Amino acid sequence: xxxxxxERFDDIFRSLRGQGRITERNIDETLREVRRSLLExxxxxKVAKGFVKGVKEQALGQDVLKxxxxxxxxxxxxxxxxxGLLGGSNSPLKLADLPPTVIMLVGLQGCGKTTIAAKLAxxxxxxxxxxxxxxxxxxxxxxIEQLQTLGTSIEVPVFSQPAGSDPVEICRLGVDxxxxxxxxxxxxxxxxxxSIDEEMMHELDRILQATSPHEILFVADCMQGQxxxxxxxRFYERLAFSGCVLTKFDSDARGGAALSIRExxxxxxxxxxxxxxxxxxxxxxxxxxASRILGMGDILSLVERAEQVIERDKAQEMEEKLRKASFTxxxxxxxxxxxxxxxxxxxxxxxxxGVGKAMKGMQVDEGAFSQVEAIIHSMTRQERVQPKIxxxxxxxxxxxxxxxxxxxxxxxxxxxxxxxxxxxxxxxxKGGRKKMKMPFAG
Numbered sequence: 001x002x003x004x005x006x007e008r009f010d011d012i013f014r015s016l017r018g019q020g021r022i023t024e025r026n027i028d029e030t031l032r033e034v035r036r037s038l039l040e041x042x043x044x045x046k047v048a049k050g051f052v053k054g055v056k057e058q059a060l061g062q063d064v065l066k067x068x069x070x071x072x073x074x075x076x077x078x079x080x081x082x083x084g085l086l087g088g089s090n091s092p093l094k095l096a097d098l099p100p101t102v103i104m105l106v107g108l109q110g111c112g113k114t115t116i117a118a119k120l121a122x123x124x125x126x127x128x129x130x131x132x133x134x135x136x137x138x139x140x141x142x143x144i145e146q147l148q149t150l151g152t153s154i155e156v157p158v159f160s161q162p163a164g165s166d167p168v169e170i171c172r173l174g175v176d177x178x179x180x181x182x183x184x185x186x187x188x189x190x191x192x193x194x195s196i197d198e199e200m201m202h203e204l205d206r207i208l209q210a211t212s213p214h215e216i217l218f219v220a221d222c223m224q225g226q227x228x229x230x231x232x233x234r235f236y237e238r239l240a241f242s243g244c245v246l247t248k249f250d251s252d253a254r255g256g257a258a259l260s261i262r263e264x265x266x267x268x269x270x271x272x273x274x275x276x277x278x279x280x281x282x283x284x285x286x287x288x289x290a291s292r293i294l295g296m297g298d299i300l301s302l303v304e305r306a307e308q309v310i311e312r313d314k315a316q317e318m319e320e321k322l323r324k325a326s327f328t329x330x331x332x333x334x335x336x337x338x339x340x341x342x343x344x345x346x347x348x349x350x351x352x353x354g355v356g357k358a359m360k361g362m363q364v365d366e367g368a369f370s371q372v373e374a375i376i377h378s379m380t381r382q383e384r385v386q387p388k389i390x391x392x393x394x395x396x397x398x399x400x401x402x403x404x405x406x407x408x409x410x411x412x413x414x415x416x417x418x419x420x421x422x423x424x425x426x427x428x429x430k431g432g433r434k435k436m437k438m439p440f441a442g
Contacts, residue, residue, distance in 0.1 A: 009293065024060070027056065035051075055078055103120065104211065106239060131183060159174040244270065250280075330384045330385065377402070378399075383398075
C-alpha cells in the first residue's frame with residue numbers, strides 16, 4: 001500500500017545520505033518534499049503539517065548539521081516521527097480478567113466487519129481461546145448467512161436469531177450464550193449503514209450499554225482514504241472506540257488513512273487485513289510499518305509468518321536433512337507450499353531490507369510456483385525420493401502429466417541437483433571435513 005510513498009521518500013533522502021554536510025536550507029527543502037509526498041499519499045493536511053514540524057524541531061535540536069552523517073541522521077528522525085505518528089508501539093487487545101472478553105466491531109456498511117470478525121475468531125481459536133461469533137447485522141441482505149459460512153469454514157459457532165429480532169437483544173443473548181458455553185471471547189458483528197445516521201449510532205450505543213464490551217474496534221476501509229478518517233472521527237465522538245482495524249491493507253490505496261487515523265482519533269491501529277483469506281490478519285506494529293515505508297524491510301514480521309506456517313519439529317527435521325544432504329523433491333515441495341502459505345511472494349520480498357528496491361518494476365511470477373508443484377506432483381514417490389532414476393522416458397511422462405515441456409522438467413531437475421550439491425558442500429564445510437570450494441577461486 002505504501003509503495004508509492006516509499007519510492008518518493010527514497011528519492012528524497014538518497015541525495016542527502018551521501019553528503020558530508022547539509023544546511024538548514026537543505027533540511028527545509030527536504031521537508032517541503034516530504035510534506036508534498038504525504039499530501040500526495042492522501043494524508044490529512046493537518047497531520048502532514050504537524051509531522052513536518054516535529055521532524056524539523058528534532059533535526060535542528062539534535063545538531064544534525066554538525067553530524068558526520070547528517071543525511072542518515074535525518075532519515076532516523078523521520079523514522080522515529082513516523083513511528084510516533086503511527087502509534088509508537090503495538091497495542092494488543094485487552095482481555096477480560098473473567099471470560100468472556102467481549103469485542104464489538106463497528107463501522108460503515110461494506111468496510112469488511114463480517115470478514116474481520118471471522119479473522120479475529122480464527123486467531124483466538126489458534127491461541128486456544130475458543131470464540132463465539134454473534135450475527136447482529138439484521139439489515140444487510142445475507143449478512144447472517146455470510147458470517148455463518150465463515151464460521152463453518154473455521155469451525156467456530158455463530159449465534160444468531162430469527163429475522164426481525166432486536167440487534168441489542170441478540171448481542172445480550174450472545175454474550176450470555178458465550179458465558180454458558182465457556183467461550184473465552186465473543187465477537188459482535190454489528191450493522192453498518194452507507195453513511196452515519198442517528199438510528200445506527202443509537203443502536204450501537206444501546207448495544208454498548210447492554211454488553212459492556214472490553215474492546216470496541218472501528219473497522220475502516222483503506223481504499224476510502226480521508227473519508228475513512230473523517231468517519232472514524234465521527235464514530236469516536238459518539239462511541240469512544242478503543243482501537244482501529246484497517247482492511248484492504250494489501251491494496252494499491254495511497255496509505256493516507258493508515259497515517260492519519262491514529263493522529264485524528266488518538267486511538268491505536270490494532271490490526272490490518274492483508275488479504276481475503278481468513279488467516280490474512282496481522283497485528284499492527286508502528287515501528288515495523290515505519291521501516292517498510294522507508295524501505296528498511298520488516299524481517300521480524302517475515303520471521304513471524306514463517307513460524308506460523310512451519311512447525312518447529314518439522315523445521316528441526318528439515319535442518320537435519322540439510323546437514324545430511326538427504327533433501328528430496330518431497331521436502332522441496334513441502335518447503336514450497338510453506339512459502340506460499342506465508343503470503344504473496346512480492347509481499348514477502350518487500351519485507352527483506354533492500355530487496356523491495358532491487359525488485360522495483362519487476363513482476364514476480366507466482367505461476368512459476370504452480371508449474372514446479374505440477375511437475376513434482378506428476379512424479380512417482382520413488383522419483384521424488386530418488387531423482388537419479390529420472391531418465392528420458394520418465395521425464396517425458398512427467399512433462400505430459402504436468403502440462404509442461406521436457407525442457408521445463410530438465411531445468412527443474414538440474415536446479416534441484418545443483419541445490420543438493422551445494423547443500424552437500426555446506427554440510428561438509430560445517431563438519432570441518434572439507435572446506436567449501438567457492439566459484440572462480442582458481
